Amino acid sequence: MHDKMNHELNPRISADCVIFGFDLNKLNVLLIERETVVGLDTYKALPGDLIFEDEPLDTAANRVLNELTGLENIYLEQVGAFGDPDRLSKPQDRAWLKAVRQDPDARVITIGYYSLVGMNDYVPQPASFARAATWIPIEEIGELAFDHREILDSALKKLKEKLLVQPIGFNLLPEKFTLSQLHRLYEAILGVELDKRNFRRKMLKMEILESLEERQEGVPHKPSQFFKFNEQKYHDLLKTGFDNFGF
Amino acid sequence: MHDKMNHELNPRISADCVIFGFDLNKLNVLLIERETVVGLDTYKALPGDLIFEDEPLDTAANRVLNELTGLENIYLEQVGAFGDPDRLSKPQDRAWLKAVRQDPDARVITIGYYSLVGMNDYVPQPASFARAATWIPIEEIGELAFDHREILDSALKKLKEKLLVQPIGFNLLPEKFTLSQLHRLYEAILGVELDKRNFRRKMLKMEILESLEERQEGVPHKPSQFFKFNEQKYHDLLKTGFDNFGF
């Protein structure tokens, strides 16, 4: 093997997390407001940070997420590795790194992760962390720090693909939910309209839903029935996937 | 941000490539025979090596692949990042690294890639490279160096998933091929039997195949017709994917 000493990469590794939440209407992403650097606007980034020397990648992602948002024990699915040398294209990125990192010019390779959480399970507590994590509707997210926009786009793409192959929603919805809410969830993720009757038929045929006796109360229209997931069947289906789930 | 100096990761990054090839019968993977270390058996690994400081990840993967196998200009799809701290579980791994790396104990994080090539397009030339790259049928691959077995399994899983959503085969087959060959390709990747007539019907309906006048010659049975892909339609379909392609 020839000598590559002076070429060998000596980078930092970070983990960045795309946390999707659903407010029963829109799909949101949990973003960090980076503190204003003098003379520069604040800007938004995915929760993420460098990982430790002896940490498994998945563990690091969870630790970092917890440190920045308080979220705990989230199942994170890997999106992939990002981090081309030109990653620091925006002046804010360089300014922020200079303020915070010992070695701001070191190349950083980041491993992207994503997860789904119920928005009610996580109410951001701006005061309790160094930087405020906030839910932002996905259509309102413009540019992000570093290559975070690319990571977000990849994560969303993966989520869409997965939705066609596996039941999803268990983590994004409260324990009791209505079929309309599940319907809106699918529309929000896929970004298309789905026929109500056909959606219901298809969902019910999967037999992962159990209807509860309970109904909505206080709504100015016909109250809808609540459902919950049948955990057993839901997880069976998660394992096998279904061949065929195209809307 | 609190001080993490003594925890921060200072790893090496490598790229490992899972190159799938199809010999018109079985699915194969291109593996490197690591040189024998005294007292230890040879063992097999994916083609892979450390990446350079200023190199984009994808570029590095292609360079490494080229250096080890001679393959050029291959479209590589990322599988993800691997590399937990316990990656060096086997004695051969440590022995090999000690012989070859300056810093054999440094943590390595590796980015996995996969690709599909025609086996006829690449005939391994054992003499011309430091280590011999050879095609190994996928069922005959047992343990691999490092976490390469895990990377291979992930890559195969991704390939299967992709096969259900996009047409594949363009890269794995010669320009002219028969429907039986394409049929066997799908069976080899998915690892299941597919009904011949139903497979043909489905393939032909996609309208990405053009039948040629040419037929097989010299075969001791009814000669089969050759087809080629309609590049235009094939690539259109690659972009859009199809919702629905479950065998």
Next chain:
DNA sequence: GGACCTTTGTGTCAAAAATACACTTTGCGA
């Protein structure tokens, strides 16, 4: 040359799934 072997290539029918589509029900609020 004829028997035989091997692989190609083709069609139909029944079951399941997808699609398109509109009206009644319920409860609240004005």
Next chain:
DNA sequence: TCGCAAAGTGTATTTTTGACACAAAGGTCC
């Protein structure tokens, strides 16, 4: 009690799937 808003429900048509068997073509071997 009227109106509004969302829930909930069924059918008919088309498309897709899945299961299944036999004739055609060409070489080989005697």
